[in-house]
Amino acid sequence: MTVSRVINNKGEISETTRKRVQETIDQLGYRPSSIARGLVTDRTGTVGLVVIDNANPFFSEVARGVEDVAYAEGYNVFLCNTEEDIAREIAVLQSLEEKRVDGVILCSSRLDDDDLKAALRHYSAVVLVNRTAPVEQFGTIVLDDEKGAQIATEHLIQSGHRAIGFLAGPRRSRSGQMRVKGYRTTLEACGLTYNAEWVRQCLPVVESGQEIAQALLNDHPELTAMICHNDLTAVGALQACTDAGRRVPDDVAVVGFDNIPLAAWVTPPLTTCDFPKYQLGSQAMQMLLARINDCSQGCENIVVQPELIVRASAP
C-alpha cells in the first residue's frame, strides 16, 4: 500500500519512508504492472490506432502524429493494419477491445454504418478519421476532399485546361467519392461539361496509376491535364506520360493529392493538394484524450482544409 502511494504520488507520506521505498524500487528495478492496475482502475493507458496500411506514407505520418502526443501523455498505442479487408478490420477492433484499450482511432474505415456501429458498440471513446460517424458519440476528423478537388480543378482551368481527366480512387472510400464530386461540381460551376469517359477508377498505388493513366491517355489524346486520386497514382501517371512520349507539364499537366514526401522529389515535382497528415494524427489523439478523460463531453467534428502546393507538374 505504501509502495502504491509512493509510485502514484498520492496521499500523505513521511519523507523518510518515501525515500526508503524509492531506493528499494530503484535497486530492484521494480516496475508496477500496468495490467494489474488496469484491472482495478479500468484504465489501461493504451489506445488503438487502426489504419489501412502503415507502409503507405500517408498513414505512417498520421501514426507519427498519434504516437507523439500519446507518448507525451503517457499512453502507448497499438498499431493495426486492415489492408482494406473488412474481416481483418472487424478482427482487430475486437482484439483491441479485448485488450481493453481506453479508446480507438480508426482511419479510413471500410465498414458500412451497421458493421461499424456493431464493431464499436462497447467502445466509449472513438475518433473516426476520414469517415463520417454513424452515431453522434464518435468524434470525427475528415479532410475537405471536395474542396481539395475544387481548388485543384480551378487551378487547372485557370491555366487554360479544358479537357481534364480524373484518376478516381476506391469507390468504398469517402475521399474517393468526394474528390470526384468536387471535380465534377467545379467543372460545371465553370461552365464546362462533366465527361464520364474522362474518369477512370484506379487503385491507390503507383502501378495502377500508370496502367490506368496509359489507357486513359491512349483513348483520349485530347486530354491536356489529369487529376489523380493521390500522389502515388500521380507518379504512375507521370510514368505513363513519359512512356507515351507526352511531356509534363507541356503536353499534359498532372496534379496529385496528399503531398507525401515523394511528391517533391519526382521529376517533375508534383503539384498536389496537401493535407496536414501529422496534424491529423496529433489532433485525433488529442480529441480522443479529451473523450477518454470526460466521456460526457460532446463530440467534435473537425474538417481539415487542404492547400494546393504548386510545383512543376502543373504550374
Add this chain to the structure above:
Amino acid sequence: MTVSRVINNKGEISETTRKRVQETIDQLGYRPSSIARGLVTDRTGTVGLVVIDNANPFFSEVARGVEDVAYAEGYNVFLCNTEEDIAREIAVLQSLEEKRVDGVILCSSRLDDDDLKAALRHYSAVVLVNRTAPVEQFGTIVLDDEKGAQIATEHLIQSGHRAIGFLAGPRRSRSGQMRVKGYRTTLEACGLTYNAEWVRQCLPVVESGQEIAQALLNDHPELTAMICHNDLTAVGALQACTDAGRRVPDDVAVVGFDNIPLAAWVTPPLTTCDFPKYQLGSQAMQMLLARINDCSQGCENIVVQPELIVRASAP
C-alpha cells in the same frame, strides 16, 4: 469457469451447454478481458516494436512485416518511436515493460551496451534489429552493411570510376559505420586509396544529403561517383547534382541504400542496395515468437544479405 472453458476451447464440455454459453456470449457481445487473463497467465498477447521514426519508409515497412505476422498469430503490437533520443528510448522501453509485453523488437537502438542491458534486464524475449547484442540472450537480425557497401563500391569501380565520394550516415549507427568500412576496404582491395576528404558525415534525410553533396562536389569536382548512406540522402545528392549542372549518371553516378519505394520513382531512378525490409520485420517477429514460446531455446543471430538493384543513376 464453464464460460472460460468455452472461450478457450479447453477441457470437456457437453455440446448443449457449449451452445447455450456461446449464444449468450454472442447476444451480450461479451469480450473476455485480455488484461485480467494476463494477470493470471502472465501472457498478454502483446509485443513492443521500437523504431526510430515510423514516418521513415524503411521503418514503416519493417513495422508492416512485424504487424502482419503478429496479427496472424493473434498478437497486438505497440509501436513506439524514439527519434534517436536516448531518454525517449529508455522511457518507451520502460513503459512497454509496465504494460507487460511478452517481448520486444528493438530496431536501430542508440543505447550503448550498458544502458541497453539495463533497459532490457527484465525482458525475457528480445530481438534486436540492426544492432549487435551485448548479451547472448537476445536474438539479433543485422543487415550485412559492409557487404552492401562492398558490392556498391565494386559496381562503381567496374564501371570505371576511380574517384568515389561517400555521404556517411550517423556515427552512432551500426549501419553508418559498417557502410563506410565496406567502402574503404573495397577501395583498398581494388588497389585504390581511401581518401578521407571524399567522405562527409550527413544526416539521413534528403535536405542534409543535398547540402552535404553540394559541398562535397564543390570542394572535389574530381569525383565521378557518390555512394550515399541511404536513398533519402541519395535523392538529396541527385538534387545537388542537378543544381550544380552535373548530369547523372554521365557526370556523376549516384548509389543509395535501402531501396525504398521512392528510389524507383525519382529521375533518374536510383541504383541502390536493397535490404528486404518487410522480411526483416516478419522474421524478427517470428524469432520473437519462438523465444516467447520457448525461452530456453538458443538465440539466433541472423545476417541479412543485400542485393544491388541497378538502375539509371549508376548503370
Add this chain to the structure above:
DNA sequence: CTGTTAGCGCTTTCAC
C-alpha cells in the same frame, strides 16, 4: 462434464 476455491498485482476504502 460442471462448479468451487484461491490467487495473479494492484487500488479503494476504511481502520488504526
Add this chain to the structure above:
DNA sequence: GTGAAAGCGCTAACAG
C-alpha cells in the same frame, strides 16, 4: 502517516 481487507475478471487445480 501507515496498514489490513476486499475485489477487479480471469484461470489453475481440484472436487464432485
